[in-house]
Amino acid sequence: xxxxxxxAREREKEINARRDIDPRDEKGLIKxxxxxxxxxxxxxxxxxxxxxxxxxxxxxxxxxxxxxRDEVLDLKDELTELKSMLQVLVEKSNK
Numbered sequence: 057x058x059x060x061x062x063x064a065r066e067r068e069k070e071i072n073a074r075r076d077i078d079p080r081d082e083k084g085l086i087k088x089x090x091x092x093x094x095x096x097x098x099x100x101x102x103x104x105x106x107x108x109x110x111x112x113x114x115x116x117x118x119x120x121x122x123x124x125r126d127e128v129l130d131l132k133d134e135l136t137e138l139k140s141m142l143q144v145l146v147e148k149s150n151k
Contacts, residue, residue, distance in 0.1 A: 080106055 080087055085095025085104055093107035105111065 080095035083095065083104070083106065084098065085106070086098055088094040088096060088103065093105055093110070095104050095106055096102070097104055
């Protein structure tokens with residue numbers, strides 16, 4: 057049991073040490089003043105966002121918007137099909 061607790065404490069220390077590492081430093085970016093998650097690429101001079109959580113949230117929101125758009129398009133197609141069927145039924149009943 058002591059072995060497990062020792063490994064757990066060591067793992068916790070590793071995780072906490074990683075939190076203190078600035079992702080801009082890992083990627084060789086120049087820090088942008090007053091912006092924690094922005095860095096400038098020294099080669100291309102581009103501004104790079106290093107906030108992975110915000111990026112994941114953006115990707116998730118984009119996928120959700122795409123899913124909703126597809127659902128609306130499917131509903132429109134179904135409505136068009138229903139209108140067509142109704143029109144056929146009305147034409148048959150008028151004959």
